Amino acid sequence: MSVTTTAAPAPAVERPAPARRRGTRRQSPAVRAGKAVAVVALLIFTLFPVYWMLVSAFDAKAGLGTTFVPASPTLEHFRFVLSDGGFGVFLRNSLLVALATVLVSSLLALLASVAVARFRFRGRAQVLMLVLMVQMVPLEALVIPLFVQVRDLQLLGTLTGLVVVYVALALPFGIWMLRGFVAAVPVELEEAAYLDGATWWRMFRSILFPLVAPGLVATSIFSFITAWNEFVFAMTLLGGETQNYTVAIGLRSFFGQHSNDWGAIMAASTIITLPVMIFFILVQRRLASGLTAGAVKG
Amino acid sequence: MTSTLPVAAPAGPTRSSGAGGHRPFGKSFIARVRPWMLLTPALAVLAVLLLWPLVQVALFSAQDYGLPEIVSGEANWIGLANFAEIFTSEQLWAVVLPNTVVFAVLAVGCTVVFGTAVAVLLASLGRFWRTVVSSAIMAAWAMPAVTGTYVWVWIFDADRGVFNHVLQGLGLQDAPVNWFTDRWSFYAIVLLNVVHHGFPFVAVTVLAGLLGVPKELLEAAEIDGAGPWRRFFAVIVPQLRQIFAVVIILSTIWDFKVFAQIYLMPGGAGSNREVLNLGVWSYTESFGQNRYGFGAAIAVLLTVLLLVITVMYVRTILKEEEL
Numbered sequence: 001m002s003v004t005t006t007a008a009p010a011p012a013v014e015r016p017a018p019a020r021r022r023g024t025r026r027q028s029p030a031v032r033a034g035k036a037v038a039v040v041a042l043l044i045f046t047l048f049p050v051y052w053m054l055v056s057a058f059d060a061k062a063g064l065g066t067t068f069v070p071a072s073p074t075l076e077h078f079r080f081v082l083s084d085g086g087f088g089v090f091l092r093n094s095l096l097v098a099l100a101t102v103l104v105s106s107l108l109a110l111l112a113s114v115a116v117a118r119f120r121f122r123g124r125a126q127v128l129m130l131v132l133m134v135q136m137v138p139l140e141a142l143v144i145p146l147f148v149q150v151r152d153l154q155l156l157g158t159l160t161g162l163v164v165v166y167v168a169l170a171l172p173f174g175i176w177m178l179r180g181f182v183a184a185v186p187v188e189l190e191e192a193a194y195l196d197g198a199t200w201w202r203m204f205r206s207i208l209f210p211l212v213a214p215g216l217v218a219t220s221i222f223s224f225i226t227a228w229n230e231f232v233f234a235m236t237l238l239g240g241e242t243q244n245y246t247v248a249i250g251l252r253s254f255f256g257q258h259s260n261d262w263g264a265i266m267a268a269s270t271i272i273t274l275p276v277m278i279f280f281i282l283v284q285r286r287l288a289s290g291l292t293a294g295a296v297k298g
Numbered sequence: 299m300t301s302t303l304p305v306a307a308p309a310g311p312t313r314s315s316g317a318g319g320h321r322p323f324g325k326s327f328i329a330r331v332r333p334w335m336l337l338t339p340a341l342a343v344l345a346v347l348l349l350w351p352l353v354q355v356a357l358f359s360a361q362d363y364g365l366p367e368i369v370s371g372e373a374n375w376i377g378l379a380n381f382a383e384i385f386t387s388e389q390l391w392a393v394v395l396p397n398t399v400v401f402a403v404l405a406v407g408c409t410v411v412f413g414t415a416v417a418v419l420l421a422s423l424g425r426f427w428r429t430v431v432s433s434a435i436m437a438a439w440a441m442p443a444v445t446g447t448y449v450w451v452w453i454f455d456a457d458r459g460v461f462n463h464v465l466q467g468l469g470l471q472d473a474p475v476n477w478f479t480d481r482w483s484f485y486a487i488v489l490l491n492v493v494h495h496g497f498p499f500v501a502v503t504v505l506a507g508l509l510g511v512p513k514e515l516l517e518a519a520e521i522d523g524a525g526p527w528r529r530f531f532a533v534i535v536p537q538l539r540q541i542f543a544v545v546i547i548l549s550t551i552w553d554f555k556v557f558a559q560i561y562l563m564p565g566g567a568g569s570n571r572e573v574l575n576l577g578v579w580s581y582t583e584s585f586g587q588n589r590y591g592f593g594a595a596i597a598v599l600l601t602v603l604l605l606v607i608t609v610m611y612v613r614t615i616l617k618e619e620e621l
Contacts, residue, residue: 011569035419035422035423037424038419039419039427039431042416042419042431043430043431043434044493045494046434046435046437046438046498047437047438049446049449049450049453049480049494050437050441050449051436051437052449052452052453052460053445053452056452062458072426082442094381108339108340108343109340110338111336111337111339112336112337112339112340112341114336115332115334115336115337116333116337118333119332119333121330121333121334124333125341126338127341130344131344132611132612132615133608133612134344134348134349136551136605136607136608137348137352137601137604137606138555138577138597138600138601138604139314139552139555139557140555140557140576140577140580140581140597140598140600141351141352141355141580142348142351142352142355142599143581143593144354144355144580144584144590144593144594144597145350145351145352145354145355145358145594146347146351146587148354148368148590149351149354152371164347165347167343167347167586168343168344168346168347168348171340171343171344172344172348175340188579200329200332225442228442229442229443229444231443231444231557231558232557232558232581236585247362248444251444251445251448259457260455262351262455262458264446264453264552265448265452265580266449266452269445269448269449271443272444272445273440273441273442273445276435276440276441276442277437277440277441279440280436280439280440281433281436281440284338
């Protein structure tokens, strides 16, 4: 890693290509123009689907013209989706399922993450390994046996059945992510509480819980998004119970036998996507670091 | 924080070491079982809803498990017949395996290369433009797979999609083309969808790594006469080896499991047998044909493939950190 700099300056001075220089020095117009083009192209590529979704949702003549702005702006698609389309019910179902999932999985994840972050006990490494491994299991492998299990419990077509499954799906990542937040709370704070005569439970409530709360919020948002976006299990477990559909599968009701109502589909997609985007921007940093937690040290 | 706690209270020190559980000696029984009390609810959920189903899917895969067996709950063992059928089927070797593996390799390659390029671009931008571009990237990342897929389907729609409109407007094609019937164009759209959704994670993670590379190293290399390419491959890449390993392995796992992005496309739910991948094949055999045993066998195959990759992932992580 040690780079010898003694002999270096000579070739650097001779080098007659200032355009190649980057970093702190001034950049040539060519480099700046190239960067500007790259930024514009990147912005168009990343934002076009979102933009096109919005344009189609607000355009009465979605897809009939070739314009890239709404030809005749309207809110009609949203009105149709929420009233006649029955999307209000799907939204309520999704909210119920997602909130129940958040409550249960956050509580379980918090308790488990305290155990693995704060205690040294036999089997701890195995527990962490298990948590890491189960995240990789493909949903397609779980959907068959869980369909049978949920059927045996007579929960097919119910929101409860979905919540049970989503808690399990959100739990491993929640434990993994919260573990980092718990570990970041200085042990000295806990010890000070014990010196004051606090019991473990008292310390947990008054010291650990408030300090881990931001991590809990981030984990909750992640669980919310998991439940909100999930598609395979909703489709399989809810079957024909249309009144219990969540937003992810409720969208399919706007697909016709021969032609699709694209304006309505895009309006409904907008309603689904916006809350997720807002949440995402709120937790973006923690999400990125949570995914690679442990592997990448900042 | 510490100052808000009155430290003067003369509580017994033995008690703190017992309840804290950081010291190996002097633990009370309560302190010893406390971690397990905390873990039990979560482990119970994982065991019942993730581990037991994995055992079950393996058991189903050795049975001719159809509707009668689901209703009666009785086993119907047929040994390895399901696997024999899978491995001798034309469908697996000609269609499903290439669709799964070749697609995953291409998708991972494109995602990682593109994401890294974006990270390098981001690192060279000023604060304002970096914020603008990162926010746009977040929007792409936040798009749920379901709605994202519908938007791409809509863009490439045969009759009214904007892609066909533009091509016709430019005079590049005379009549609308249905891009979803051909296997290659179908997967080209899936690739676009998956890369669009997957590159932000790579870009954000690699950017974090790039910003952590010591400036002195880069300056020293530049003084030594290394050009930008040389600096990138000889200085930055070795520094970020660990990050690249994690990013590549996670992307591989995700791209092997692609499901909604294919299932929701026209013909992707099983009616077009040319575009099946392992996940969709397993699902349509199970829930479309009621051949749950056969579908379970395909799922086992997919799980084993992923398990091998996962073991690599866990090893990479363990190398870096003592758990």
